[in-house]
Amino acid sequence: MVVLNGTGTIADVVTLADRREQVSISAEVLAGVEQAYHRAADLSARFPTYGRTTGVGANRTTQVLADDKDYGMRLLRSHAVDAGDPLADRTVRAMLAVRLIQLCAPGAGLDPKILSALARMLNDDALPELLQYASIGTGDLAALAGTALTLIGERPAKAPLPPMPPWGADSALPFMSSSALTVGRTCLALDELHRLERASSVIYMLSFLALDGNPSTFSVPAARAAAAPHVDTVAARLRWLSAGDGRDGRQPRRIQDPYGLRVYPVAHASVVASLDSLGRQLERTLNAAQENPLFDVDGDMVVHHGAFYQASLSLELDGATLALALTAPITHSRIRMLNDPETNGHNAFLAAGEDGSSGLMMVEYVAAGAIAEIRAAAQPASVGTLVLSRGAEEDATFASQGTQQLERSVAAYRVLLACELVGALRLLRQRGLHDRFGGVLGEALDLAAELPWNDQDRDLRGDLAAAEELLDHLGGLVTDSDG
Template sequence: MIELSGTMTVGDVVALADGHAAVSLPREVVDAVDRVHDGAAELSTRHATYGRTTGVGANRMAAIPTDDRDFGMRLLRSHSVDAGDPLCARTVRSMIAVRLIQLCVPGAGLDPAILTGLERMLNDDALPEVLQYASIGTGDLAALAGTALTLIGERPASAALTPMPPWGADSALPFMSSSALTVGRSCLAVDELNRLERASSVIYMLSFLALDGNPSTFSPVAARSAAAPHVDTVASRLRSLFADDRTERPPARIQDPYGLRVYPVAHASVVASLDSLVAQLERTMNSAQENPLFDVDGDQVIHHGAFYQAALSLELDGATLALALTAPITHSRIRMLNDPETNGGNAFLAADSDGSSGLMMVEYVAAGAIAEIRNAAQPASVGTLVLSRGAEEDATFASQGVLQLERSVAAYRVLLCCELVGAVRLLRQRGIVERFGGVLGRALAIAADLPRDEEDRDLRGDLATAETVLDELGRLIAAPPR
């Protein structure tokens, strides 16, 4: 059971998205939201309030008659437009989890019954259908409007769900005023990427030892000299893995190629960007960002731009760019594994040297994955759109940024699979698999199902097998401290 406290984490969102935990609302949270709801109702009788006493977007100057009881429902219906394929249930649960976490921080002024409705939706797994293409810019309006219509019973849920009464203007806009889908998807992406970056270090070390790399590259002195965040985190991790080699052997080279030599520095950029992205996500989900906000104690309605996700957009771009920076040196190691000048055997780790292709095409697959990562690394934050007859003259494109990060993560998985297949094959060819203990020994045991047949054949199954073990390899290494 996860009790919402106002200090929730990416891990909490992932657990709720995966259905590994139920959610509960403390009484004091509901009471605090109820207090602001009552205060907002009174404040709105004395102050013009966007989305309550006025229209929205380009209609913000239009006054809403006090006897218009249907305005809230019209707002939800008109904003619920989306298109394309449905998003998966896990992604939808992440959105609901984030929106519920956000609403536990009082400020939106909506009816607290909506919190209990979202709680039921999550715990009963009675989900709305959310489609692929929707709003971009000021929030995930369409996805959340559709969620509201599902709570009210105007749209079907994926399981039985007792419908709520129709919502008024006190709740319609405040509920939609969020980037909960973008934040939820970002939580899932960063959780997966955190595992993959740790798996990368395990796979790197398998390649490093298979290629007799020079350990000075991750020495404490080298790490200090890098003068960049988290290089020592990565170097310390690599030194620990290197110690799992129970034999003494001299390095093959005084100075290794970049694929081995600059990994601690390049990979530290991924660790640093993920650390920063997690911090921004957790600040965002634990803040009241709805427009307007109701400062009941200060007796004021605050119209603002805090919902403008510039920081999140930049952090998403940063994570994608960090992957694009480190991907080529992964490909460099794959080339080294395939090169007889560095692997000490046959070209492409083939079974014989008479023109066999071996792992040649694995290198090409890796190149295709890098092309996808590079394509996705075009910063989404430089995009802009003018919406609603000029009332919203810019959009942060954070929702596009997370789509690009998802594409990069998927391609990064493929890239790591390609390196793992080559590293394990070279270790087996050299007959040194048994000399490793500790984490590396466990890693090789996890990867033991990789096919041993080295004749030229269809290698699709090798990559598929490698993909199934990546997350388990990542769990062998503890997450770096925040």
């Protein structure tokens, strides 16, 4: 059971998105939210309050009458506009988990019964249907408005769900005032990327040993000389992985390796650093009350602000996709080395003996296609701008676009790593080195033993698919403490 006590984690979001646990809210949190609910009612009766006593967006100067009991429902219905393909259930659960964690930090001033209903929606998997295209501005308004209508019973849920009574203006805008879908999707992408970047180190070492690389590239002096964040972490991880590597004193084939082997610690460190920074920003966003307006109970005031403007998250998302784009060509360089007789010591493309055999030639092309997708997705979303709601929002942050681009990068990165893994395994097997390793590399090769051994020209789609399936397991062999 994930018990929310006022602070949530990315791991909590992933756990709930995967339905590995149920969720509950501590009594202390519910008491704090209820106190804020009553104080918000008092404050909004004394001060003009955006979204309660006024319209929203360009209608912010329009007064809403106190006896307009239908205003909250009109607000939800008008904002629940989306289009395109349905989002995956796992993505929807991640959004619900994020919004529930956020609402445990009092400040929104909404009805505490909504938190209990949201927890029930998650626990019963009674999900709303949300579509791909919605707002790109400063909040995931359409997704959350659609969720509210599902909680109320105006839209169907995917499982039976007791409907809530209609919401008033005290809860409609506060519930929508969040980037929970963007944050939830980013949590899932980051969780997957952590596994993939660790798998990358395992696969790099397999390629490194198959190609008789020079270990000085991840030595302590080399890492120190890089003078960049996390290079020492990556280099230490590679030294740890190389323990029991079965080289038996063999000398490296080259004094100085090509970039694909030599600069991996530096290039990959940029990925590790970007993911670390993105994770810290995500957890800050996950645990902050960012609703506009914010009810400051202790200060006895209604705070109208721009804290919801996701500039930092947008930049961190761009940083992660750019880091993947930077390191992708280095991966392709190793794939080329694995295929080149000058570096692999065997046939071109690691083909079988028959003249004219193509071997892994097209795997290199698949890898290039994945790199093209990573590069296209790395075009910074944060430099985009759009004016919305008759100028009320002069500049959207495009954070929601940034997380979709990161998802595209993750999918392509997975393919790229699978291509390298297929090549590294084939060269190790052709050299008779596949059973020479102990430690983690030995475990990795045991996991990979199920991949086909046939070197004849044939359809390799299944090989790549099987390699992709292995990546999460390979990443699981490396833990944070190992580096």
